Amino acid sequence: MAERNAPAAADIDFPASGRRVFAVEAQALAAVADRLDAAFAQACRLMLETRGRVVCIGMGKSGHIARKVAATLASTGTPAFFVHPGEAAHGDLGMITDADVVLALSYSGESDEILTLMPVLRRQGNVVIAMTGRAASTMAREADVHLDVSVPAEACPLHLAPTSSTTASLAMGDALAVALLEARGFTADDFARSHPAGALGRRLLLHIADVMHTGADLPVVGPDASVSEALVEMSQKRLGLTAVADAEGRLLGVFTDGDLRRTLDDAQLDLRATPIAQVMTRAPRTIGADVLAVEAAHVMEQHKINGLLVVANDGRVVGALNIHDLLRARVV
Structure with missing residues (x-):
């Protein structure tokens, strides 16, 4: 569908638009970094000490981020996998054991699919770490630990498309993974063993x-x-x-x-x-x-x-x- 009143492409300063996005998202990351505190440390300890795995869940864009966070954790020494919360409510919940830590992502903190799972996870005895942008949200209140990834503004000029918020959630996931990597003494050789088909794996494993x-x-x-x-x-x-x-x-x-x-x-x-x-x-x-x-x-x-x-x-x-x-x- 043609956009109404859209400026001609020749009149748009595309690099300036791109730089504005970088600036807004950089400010968002700085704001989240300043809030890393005891809650972050507690989340790291719970994930480090678990006898099970870290199960990452999220819907929509948060689901994409949760899937990437799970992959980063798994490749850096913390066993983790992604479960779609909608599928979990229809049988995949059986993949989550009582020894697992659940890392739930929802910027609003009100994702119906995740909230539906919370009572079941509670009865099963799972530790739940919520990553949201609203400290007063239902998920934040019901979780054992809340990681605040709220951002001053989305980079989207309409303040609708998840941009700064998803970047902040992704960075928080990376921060968790790297902190755990360092706590485990995870080495380049360990990384290579989980990436045997990659270029780094070949360089570090092949004799x-x-x-x-x-x-x-x-x-x-x-x-x-x-x-x-x-x-x-x-x-x-x-x-x-x-x-x-x-x-x-x-x-x-x-x-x-x-x-x-x-x-x-x-x-x-x-x-x-x-x-x-x-x-x-x-x-x-x-x-x-x-x-x-x-x-x-x-x-x-x-x-x-x-x-x-x-x-x-x-x-x-x-x-x-x-x-x-x-x-x-x-x-x-």
Whole structure:
């Protein structure tokens, strides 16, 4: 439907409208932050000490925020999930146990769907934390803890669309999650374990041992092998290098594509007669199998190389990898 008396798009200062929204919502966040007090601390303690999970509920826009808060809590060490209050009244209430803490979001504090659940939650013995914009609301009065997320104004010029209020509720949820994260001593490794498919998870969980070539796929020749034999090994294993090791498998050096180019520049060398030990690079860069794969990427970038040999504590060559292995593993 066409808007009546709407100004022409060319006459609207869109960036100015956007900046006004940021300014209004920044003021709203500052106002809510100033009200973080004993109630916030009590909510954190209840969520930290629960034997169950944090169940987030909310209707409409508050429901969207509640769903995101539940996801943030769950990914930062606080078991949590979202339950739609309307569905809860028709059977999904069975998902909530008496050990769970309920975090209920409603800016008005008068959501009928949530208020319908309050007596049932009370009889079941659930702790209820209400996040509303009205301290005198029914939800605020009936909850064990009330978190006040009231804002001076919505960013919507009509003061109708939830804007500043939903931002404040989302920030309050983040504040709870981060406070609990810090109280639990939650680490980056813990975060990665709950995000194994994400980029951070791969960077923090994937080790050299997970991506390196071993056994029959490991390019390695003895020091007496000819340059020609080393080239055959490199060609078959397709890593752009070969390790040079003694009879016990201890690393003596490496021969790479770069070494090959330098060798070919010497017209006096007979590739079939020259032993690889004569042209290999001694004391090459190596890495351990238990190191994070991302560290291999750092080493390669720092030293401008495309491959690394993996060496055990006793000096034996146990694996090899190149930049393409890291790319396939999506570490870089």
